[in-house]
Amino acid sequence: MLAAGETPEFLGPIVALLVSAGLIGALFVRIKVVPIVGFLLAGVLLGPHQLGLIADEEAVHSAADIGVMLLLFTIGAEFSVERLSRIKRFVLGGGTVQVVLTTAVVTGLFALLGQDWRVGVFTGFLIALSSTAIVLKVIAAKGATQQPIGQAAVGTLIFQDLAIIVMVLLIPVLGGESDGGALGIARALGTAALVLTAVLVVARKVMPPLLERVARLCSPEVFLLTIVAIALGVAYVTSLAGISEALGAFLAGMVLSESRHSAHALSEIMPLQMIFSAVFFVSIGMLLDVGALAELWWMVLIAAAAVVVIKVATAYTAVAVLRVGAPTAMGAAFLLAQIGEFSFVLQQVGSDYGLTPAGLGAEGDQLLVAVTVLLMAATPALGALGGTLARRLPERAAPAPADGDGSEPSGDTRDRVLLSGWGPVSKNLGHYLKVNDVPVTVTTLSPDLAAEAEAFGHTVVRGEAIKAGVLHEIDMERVKLIVIAENSAEEATHVAHVLHGVAPGVPIVVRPTDAPDVAGLYEARVERVVDTHRAVTEPLGRTVLDLLKIDHVDMGRPNPTAVDLFRPDPDTACAHAETIQPVLPKSAGCTECLRQGRRDWIHLRLCTSCGFVGCCDDSPGRHAGLHADRFAHPIVRSVEPGETWAWCYLDSAMLDSADTPAEHP
Structure with missing residues (x-):
């Protein structure tokens, strides 16, 4: 000593x-x-x-x-x-x-x-x-x-x-x-x-x-x-x-x-x-x-x-x-x-x-x-x-690529949105951007959340967005917008400061998880602050697309600001009822069928975990069941007029509603 x-x-x-x-x-x-x-x-x-x-x-x-x-x-x-x-x-x-x-x-x-x-x-x-x-x-x-x-x-x-x-x-x-x-x-x-x-x-x-x-x-x-x-x-x-x-x-x-x-x-x-x-x-x-x-x-x-x-x-x-x-x-x-x-x-x-x-x-x-x-x-x-x-030397025509030639596989080279963190808000925003055909890169420390984001088809880089190695992996030259939606206002300010220093020309949108310190966020060169107390993600999605100058693709959604929340009857026995979340329906028809240019569904089902709209098991596509199986989202509810029930694929159980869709917020 x-x-x-x-x-x-x-x-x-x-x-x-x-x-x-x-x-x-x-x-x-x-x-x-x-x-x-x-x-x-x-x-x-x-x-x-x-x-x-x-x-x-x-x-x-x-x-x-x-x-x-x-x-x-x-x-x-x-x-x-x-x-x-x-x-x-x-x-x-x-x-x-x-x-x-x-x-x-x-x-x-x-x-x-x-x-x-x-x-x-x-x-x-x-x-x-x-x-x-x-x-x-x-x-x-x-x-x-x-x-x-x-x-x-x-x-x-x-x-x-x-x-x-x-x-x-x-x-x-x-x-x-x-x-x-x-x-x-x-x-x-x-x-x-x-x-x-x-x-x-x-x-x-x-x-x-x-x-x-x-x-x-x-x-x-x-x-x-x-x-x-x-x-x-x-x-x-x-x-x-x-x-x-x-x-x-x-x-x-x-x-x-x-x-x-x-x-x-x-x-x-x-x-x-x-x-x-x-x-x-x-x-x-x-x-x-x-x-x-x-x-x-x-x-x-x-x-x-x-x-x-x-x-x-x-x-x-x-x-x-x-x-x-x-x-x-x-x-x-x-x-x-x-x-x-x-x-x-x-x-x-x-x-x-x-x-x-x-x-x-x-x-x-x-x-x-x-x-x-x-x-x-x-x-x-x-x-x-x-x-x-x-x-200055003449370039000779290269032979056809063979095994071991060193060429790298080509990936999605389009401009993209960076989501710093993955959680409920980022999840819904990611879905909204995907429907509008906007590539998304997600950063997160959690292996479970990373796996979930990958399952939804997003590019995932494990780690914190403020780390140099993560930023190198992201390829910041292709990032046209940054969204920070899973941090407190204080944390978001720190992240925004770092990211603005790395990519000064890229707009940053922040939706803090607590009451925002708007002045502090704008001092960190944030382009837009979205009010935390809004209950839906659609305004955030519209803000992102407005900044990207991309037309919105609502795919016929009749009320794009209505959040759906299925409330099961308290007497209904289902071990997976806790997976039900407030969700924003992704479309007015089966999302996958509409992507494929089809409208041959019979009945429609809404995923109560993420808002995916899929066709029933009697439809040719059976996209509701396929989605539930792929993403482990067990419960879907019927969106047919007059029907107020939901179905759990894991328990093979019908869930009665405690109220009607008209009463949903």
Whole structure:
């Protein structure tokens, strides 16, 4: 414990790290350069070789290791197994050719210079790897993740990360201290394969039900702790088997990607990942000794130029052999023209066996750091250069899409309405918008409510609408209107503030669940506030369609403002009477029949849970019963003139009415 007034020793360095990284990163963003370059520069300035403001380098490097694990975890979560299979030719084909060809070229060059082949292979391993962290950041900033150039680069990077396992196992052989020779390597590779398979199988069995239970608590804090525990736990288990903990975190993320909670998990963990990733890039910059390189600057420039030439040539060849066209190959090649962060892992392993970059000892270590930092910083410029050259190359007609070509399935690309939260008001509004053919995206923390919204045909993103990961998943460019209808006025004001900052041009409509603080809501740049005390959702729906400039489709509804509430006789025995709610009839006829252009119903039934109007079981469509079965809405009432009864499909029971439809509010 610290005495009163005593400042902890670690606080000053941490403040210096965060402040400098934030300021320099902001400066680079202002000049339209990715902030990673600023983080690297901050590390150079704060490191022991310059200002020396950070004395505890070990703590920084430990935090950086966590940053790498969380970064690869989020990458894995965004790269599902299904999506990975669609770019498998880039992973297995392009990645294999790039790594093998780069290592062979470097080994050949060192042989021509009279160096031992082992030094050439080791240096080739170091150069073959590219920076997964920086390339993915650059691709995301350019919005090229789903483009052929981005997919080719990412596929190659994934193979490189997997190849690290083999490289680590081969380093003892290069150092002349292998245990068991080829048999030992084969045994180690087999063990690694078994461990990775076991991790994937167990994680797939355990993670989905665990996340489902945690998500039902609707606690962001508990959910975040669970996600971090999974990421670091799987990384720890794989490290015990001699496999890169970063690769273990990547596998955990890939398993998570198959879960319906992946977007929610990303939204919760992303702020934490960003902080630790920034520390990682600062730690890389701290390794550079600018003073010691004053006399070696010419070697740094020559080595950096050589690395760029070699990597562009080999990466271009690796992608070009897949017949994806010269522009794609050129753009991907320049994105991969740097040395990666995991080369430092190999460098550390190699030092234990007497191997150093280019066989130059300590001087080679500094040369590797300098070239790596320089090319990492130059990656955005190299990517832009590659894009410029790619646009000047003739595009060859692409072959017909095949299995594993990387193409993404097309979805509904129409403009849509975002409903923040799902509850009684949003449910009715969602139905009203669907009748008017307006696509809807719903955000909610509750798995049960998410499943219900999906059952109604809406796009659902699990998580809070104010989280960056959720907003990314939503694709805010297609959102033309935001509705906040399931929050109190205070909560709605906070949500509106955040969403207006993200999408300043998108109108926001709020219907708070309590008495609205109208002045506060309008200060949050809300376009329209709907009075909470109105008993129906139709005015809210009309407000939304008015703002969207869409004509209303009432489908012949005789009284669109009349809310229907069936009141069962108290003596009626039905276990599902509590599902009856005030509902707004969706149409004056069977909703599905009208959609299909039919009017062949015999009798009409009204769902007392959501207001769906369907045809009876004697009608050809039988849409009332089908709707009840699909959405688990058990009770329908007859809307035929003079009939006041309802029917429960689950209990197969008739419910008598306590009053008549004319008495309904």
